[in-house]
Amino acid sequence: MKSFVIGAKTTKFGELWSTSPRTLAKQAVQGALKDAGLKKSGVHAIYVGNMLSGMLGGQEHLGAFFADELNIAGAATKIEGACASGGLAVHQGVVAVESGLYDTVVVLGVEKMTDHKPEAVALALMGAGSDQERLSGATFPGLYAMLARAYMETYGATEEDFAAVSVKNHFHASMNPLAQFRREITVQDVLRSAKIADPLKLLDCSPISDGASAVVITSKASPAGVRIAASVVATDTLALCDRGSLTSLQATKDASSRAYEQAGCGPSDVDVCEVHDCFSIAEVLAMEDLGFYKKGTAAKAIARQETRLGGSGVLVNSSGGLKACGHPVGATGVKQVVEVVDQLLGRAGSRQQTNAHIGLTHNVGGSGATAVVHVFERYQKGES
Amino acid sequence: MISPVKIWRNQSSITSYRGRHGVVESWTMIRVPLGTYAHLAPYPVVLVKFEDGTRKSLQLVDWKKEDLKIGTRIQVVIRRITESNDEGVIPYGLKAKPCDGK
Numbered sequence: 001m002k003s004f005v006i007g008a009k010t011t012k013f014g015e016l017w018s019t020s021p022r023t024l025a026k027q028a029v030q031g032a033l034k035d036a037g038l039k040k041s042g043v044h045a046i047y048v049g050n051m052l053s054g055m056l057g058g059q060e061h062l063g064a065f066f067a068d069e070l071n072i073a074g075a076a077t078k079i080e081g082a083c084a085s086g087g088l089a090v091h092q093g094v095v096a097v098e099s100g101l102y103d104t105v106v107v108l109g110v111e112k113m114t115d116h117k118p119e120a121v122a123l124a125l126m127g128a129g130s131d132q133e134r135l136s137g138a139t140f141p142g143l144y145a146m147l148a149r150a151y152m153e154t155y156g157a158t159e160e161d162f163a164a165v166s167v168k169n170h171f172h173a174s175m176n177p178l179a180q181f182r183r184e185i186t187v188q189d190v191l192r193s194a195k196i197a198d199p200l201k202l203l204d205c206s207p208i209s210d211g212a213s214a215v216v217i218t219s220k221a222s223p224a225g226v227r228i229a230a231s232v233v234a235t236d237t238l239a240l241c242d243r244g245s246l247t248s249l250q251a252t253k254d255a256s257s258r259a260y261e262q263a264g265c266g267p268s269d270v271d272v273c274e275v276h277d278c279f280s281i282a283e284v285l286a287m288e289d290l291g292f293y294k295k296g297t298a299a300k301a302i303a304r305q306e307t308r309l310g311g312s313g314v315l316v317n318s319s320g321g322l323k324a325c326g327h328p329v330g331a332t333g334v335k336q337v338v339e340v341v342d343q344l345l346g347r348a349g350s351r352q353q354t355n356a357h358i359g360l361t362h363n364v365g366g367s368g369a370t371a372v373v374h375v376f377e378r379y380q381k382g383e384s
Numbered sequence: 385m386i387s388p389v390k391i392w393r394n395q396s397s398i399t400s401y402r403g404r405h406g407v408v409e410s411w412t413m414i415r416v417p418l419g420t421y422a423h424l425a426p427y428p429v430v431l432v433k434f435e436d437g438t439r440k441s442l443q444l445v446d447w448k449k450e451d452l453k454i455g456t457r458i459q460v461v462i463r464r465i466t467e468s469n470d471e472g473v474i475p476y477g478l479k480a481k482p483c484d485g486k
Contacts (some may be wrong), residue, residue, distance in 0.1 A: 119419040136441040145412035198413040241439035
């Protein structure tokens, strides 16, 4: 692998009614280029991760749209993979640079969701699932709720255990100026929140958000950059009902085991990670499927605060995760990379993990049909 | 809106599942529905496992509180999915109904 992240920038995430997608994209990309010390003319391609622009805003052709808006010449493409759109766009950027056809590329993840009624957004998000799932009246929270129910039945986890995920991520977000929700919450707050799809409640679910994030990837190492040690995409069946297991996401297992091989490391080497907590159960499954915890043990470990800043285990979702930082769908996978890069470069402020050498990002599409795992390493002296 | 052509094309796959027996492997109660199902909320959705090992996601109908658990036996029935669309075509599809099992 010979690709490096040399610039990274995320915008504020939230309900940003007065900020257009064009403005969000400009903030993220111009910020990332400035971070990289690069001019627009040095960019050879742009990859745009986005899911809903067509369905909600009637706008397709986003490669051309943003290349135009950002005045970037070169190859421009939109990549879509439901909630994994951002991670897939990063992967495309890596593939472009590794191929040698492009030397320096920009990856932009951007999503505008809050212009629309929640019902319209919920319907559009179910585009991530199968036809039968839509016909059955399942919603996205409904699909993950069934995973949660199966996990509770098999391993004896409780709603209180799941609530600990949201509590931790809100705590981390309280230290992230860009996060959508910076207010700390308690387990009781989660348990008392409105039911969405039993057993998931409002505070078990990531929000609807606007935001953008961008990274610059290039083939040349730099002390101000971070090495990309692995970039892997894996897929599983589209529909939840066709999966092999209801207590594990095989796509995550496949993507991470190949990523560890590519990077030449294992779960115990990872100091910091951003995982896909679209719902609290999703972070529990991620901890096990990424190899950090044995099957059936992650829920209790999270409840014991092992993955919290200052905890005994790997630091998980220091950005606040999808739950508290926000989840502008196409932007999330790129934001995860920005957070890990900031951690490895020592720029994470009060969220900083001590001695962060190796970081991992995990981005999932749909109920587990796509999984993208990246591994990053701090720059080593003598690297060229 | 579901295209009438699509409804017609999928009819045979609907009829082939009618009457099949299965077991609830997981379930949820949808309280915040999709727009098309707003009039039915709250309603349960179940993941059903059939004898041949395949599974389907189905809305549960004609249910009692005791039926909302893993292990409930169900039978697949054909029910109306939503109100008829602008073209007057009523979409029918598969749902699950608790049965005392065979």
